[in-house]
Amino acid sequence: MGVMLEKLGSAVAGRRTRWITVIVWIVLAGALTMWLPAVGGQEKNNAPNLETDSPSVLADQLMKDKFPNGAxxxxxxxxxxxxxxxxxxxxxxxxxxxxxxxxxxxxxxxxxxxxxxxxxxxxxxxxxxxxxxxxxxxxxxxxxxxxxxxxxxxxxxxxxxxxxxxxxxxxxxxxxxxxxxxxxxxxxxxxxASALFKGADVSLLIATVLIVLILLLLIYRSPILAVVPIVGVGFAYLVTSPILGWLASEGWITVDAQAISIMTVLLFGAGTDYCLFFIAHFRQELEREDNKMTALKIAFRDASGAIAMSGFTVVLSLLALLAAKYGAYQRFAIPFSLSIFIMGIASLTLVPALLSIMGRASFFPFIPRTEGMQQQRAEKRSKPFRPRRQGSKLGTAVGSLVVAKPWTVVIASVIFLGALAGFAPQVKFTYDLLSSFPKAMPSREGFDTISTAFTPGQLAPITVAAQTDGKPVELVASLSDMDLVDSVSEPVQSEEDPNLQSVQVTLNINPYSQEAMDLVPLLRGAAEEALDKVGVSDAESKVWVGGQTATQHDSQLLTDRDNKVIIPLVIGMILVLLIVYLRSIVAALYLIATVLLSFGSALGLGWIVLHYGMGAEAIQGAIPLYAFVFLIALGEDYNIFMISSIWKKKAKMPLKQAIREGVAETGGVITSAGLILAATFAVLATLPIQVLVQFGVITAIGVLMDTFIVRPFLVPAITTLLGNRAFWPARAELVGEEQSKSGKHRQIV
Structure with a gap:
């Protein structure tokens, strides 16, 4: 496998092929941009979220067909x-x-x-x-x-x-x-709502690019190296956008502004991470190899597998959203997964080619050199030679801590994350779109005016229709006596079917609130009971409830269903991928468990920040699933990169030493990647749209939890406690002290 990966690296970043790779990307991006429509022009922000057989959709269609004057x-x-x-x-x-x-x-x-x-x-x-x-x-x-x-x-x-x-x-x-x-x-x-998302696109893109560029400059202190990931992500975006635009123009997918906004953040955040992981390996090899091409081949061999696996994990997790029935979830699947897929290709083709062209100069002014090159340089300058310290002090200290006191680390980490996760059940959800708007938005100001002067339910009355079969149904009386109902209009008969009548129910509460949504099945039940009283048969099929409140009620039912389907599906897919990649059931299980704990703590801490810190009464109902898919997939990215390092080192040294060195080796790059990814999601919190603010805050918190607690402390500490059992059912090769203690030699299978 290693030889094959080195050959693949030579094919995309060799002395001759590197220019071909760059030219292919330039031509591809230019041709697609010229020949295919941009995705921004294909956005449909009023695309339906509900299925055609949803009760509220059927009710609205009935009103349109049978009561055309009121449709x-x-x-x-x-x-x-x-x-x-x-x-x-x-x-x-x-x-x-x-x-x-x-x-x-x-x-x-x-x-x-x-x-x-x-x-x-x-x-x-x-x-x-x-x-x-x-x-x-x-x-x-x-x-x-x-x-x-x-x-x-x-x-x-x-x-x-x-x-x-x-x-x-x-x-x-x-x-x-x-x-x-x-x-x-x-x-x-x-x-x-459309204007908010549309206005957010450009500002979000600019803010994301700036924050990534600034962080890269601070991390690498190299203007050239800071630009390389931006170029890689930029070309991935230029290729992704027209492909999505073409798919949308052909009617194969539907895209909206919200999906494209979050896709931009995901592309720059995750894409930059993949670039950083490759750059880190390249830099490490440049400190060992005199020849930059040899260093690049080795870096490609060591990094490409983990990068490809991480990207594949994210792509499959995002594709799981296709199993959703709620339209907004489905519309996220293709844009997100396609962008990560193309970004993965760019990080393993375009980025290596650019680094091959620039070589060591890409790290200017802090150019990595081998020890021999440093010694020669010191002699030429008549300066004393100081050997480079291997690994960072902090990374080495953390690695030593988790190996020396694994029980302490595991217990402290689980208590901390578990305490935060304890707030997750307290989270309250809302499907009120108005609550996502700034208070100065015209539609919200109008709603506030109506709420003060009239009853808030006048903003969006609920429509109840019933087929009476010619019986004297007391629909108005049955509905008027219900709690939270302010008024019920006089029945209107359909001109096409005089036995079909409808009424408008005005509530005395916000029609977008949870209380209003909970009233929808009660209104249906009251109408069915009114039909039963006068002898109308099969009353359940002769009542329709429509309007915005009913639509939101159906949305809540669909999102609840999607949560129950997609969450186990994502966990199952990632678990299988980890087992195949690591050849260890035990490791796959505890890697999944740690990220699930991290997600729970992110949701809990996110609620603390949003509710107690920012005054949010509830978070949008779709956010938990969005955050779950992102955090589980992206969180496993960091676990994969670190555990891959430990697994490779274990073949050459005892497990505890492999853990120490693996944590120290990956600590810097994963910390940098986590900060960049968290910062890109945090950019969403600067927008005037509460649904994006809430999603950005929770996801950024989750990324930071993975970066600073799960990856450096919890996972390596669990690995230390399990010892060679972490490799089960594969058998770990015993090295050094392990051989002498066991008296036998085990081979990896």
Whole structure:
């Protein structure tokens, strides 16, 4: 295997082939960029997350088919004045209604004809204090987000023109005696969410590149070497983006802004790590070999297997998201796994080729040299020769500690991580998209205004439809008596089927809250009971519950299902890969166990930071699975690199010495890689989107746990305690003192 890997290294980074490798990457990136569409132009931020047979989807489709006049998604134009709406304000509202009626916006549907209502009737639609009025404007349910965004911009321009050049959208919603306007409701929320992610792309990319570059400069103190990983990741991105764009344009995959944002972070974080692991081996060999090409071949032989295995582990873990039924999870699978796959290829082809071209100069001004080269250099300068210290002081100290006191290290690590993991069951989850928005976002300001002036449930009423079979069903009475229900509209009969009726249920709580979602099955049960009372048969199949709250309820059910399927699947796949790679069931089991403990502690500490430190009442429901897949896969990366070093050294020296040297040898590069990966995920915490902030914080904490506790302390300490049993069912070769103690020689099988 070693000879084959050396030949592969020569094939991609030999004296002649290195230029071919670089040219191939340049041509490939350029051709794909020119011929294929960029992924950014193929984003669909309103792609459905639920399956077509989900109850809320069936309900919404029923409303669209059987109640076409009420079908669609509403934008709520919220008018407000602290001192109360004036006659001029009402005139502007009616003028706006008239313009929308005469010049409807694209995909505009039902419009409440406020311009045809007399002033006294219009004022009755306002809140009790007369300060707020909500003007609903319905748009087609399948309208593209970009069309909706353009419509809202046109609407704001239309209002500004009707107001004589003064835009009420610029006025503060409270504290001033001026008319304010905000667009909320499902359409406003959808457009604001898209704008947040879209605006995050460029700033996220710039911030990620800068943080990686700064950390590389601090770590290596070499401007050339700091650029090499950036170049490698950059070319991987240039190749990945058009391929994803092409796949999306052909309809084979669906991509959204959120997936592309996180993919950028993953690519730069994990991609830089792979480059660092190769660079570390190359630097080490340059200190042993006079010939840079020989050093490169050996580095490729020693590093490529672990890098390929780590990348393969991450790719398979991310592909497991294809087993999800929730759309947002599925949309992550291909972009993430493809980007890591291409980055893995770049780190084993382009990066070695670049290092081969630059050689020792890539480490300037701190150029690695062999001891003989250093001695000759010292003699030429007439300076005393000082041999280089092998390994870092800290790494050597940690390695010695875990070997000398493994029980102390294991117990202390498990207690610390376990105590933090104890907070994980306290985590509260939310599916409220509004809670992810900054408080100054227009749709959230509009929601706050509605909540204060009316009932918060008016933002997104729940639709309940029932097939009565011509029986006198008391649907309104059955639903009105329920807790948390503010009001129920009069039944509306379908023109196509008079026996089919629907009502709008307005809650007195936030319709995006957990309490509101928990009410969905209760509403369904109450409606079914009302049908049963009058003798309607098979009532369970004749009730439909739709709307945003029902959609979120179904989303929660799907994510719960996906957690139960994907988490065991990822653990199983990684376990099999580790067993195949390490040829040890025992090692694979405790490596998985340590990363699971690390994930639990990251979730617990993340909750402490987000809840007690940042004031978050809950975290987004999708985050635990995202964080789990990332942390399990990336956490095993570091374990693989360290344990690979120990396994190789064990063939030449006693296990305890192999552990000491393995920890010391890999400590610096894994610490550097962990800091860079954690920093890239922490960049997400700077964005104004709470779902990304929460994901970034938890993932960054998990990476740091792996970097500073699991990898240097817990794993090597467990390996020390198990001794040669860590290799079971393979048998470890006894070396040195181990031979004399056992009196026999075991061979690795």
């Amino acid at each position: 669609g998604v509403p934008a709520l134009l919220v008018w407000h004045r602290d001192a109360g709406l004036t006659e001029e304000d009402y005139a502007l509202i009616q003028k706006t209604s008239q313009l929308l009626s005469e010049q409807p916006l694209p995909e505009q549907g039902e419009l409440l004809p406020l311009h045809q209502m007399p002033a006294p009737a219009l004022s009755k639609l306002a809140s009790e204090d007369g300060g707020t009025l909500v003007q609903p404007i319905t748009f087609a349910e399948n309208a593209d987000t970009e069309i909706l965004r353009s419509n809202l911009e046109k609407l704001q321009g239309l209002v500004k023109e009707a107001a004589g050049g003064t835009s009420p959208f610029d006025a503060a919603t409270t504290g001033v005696d001026a008319l304010s306007a905000r667009i909320s409701g499902p359409v406003g929320i959808q457009v604001d």
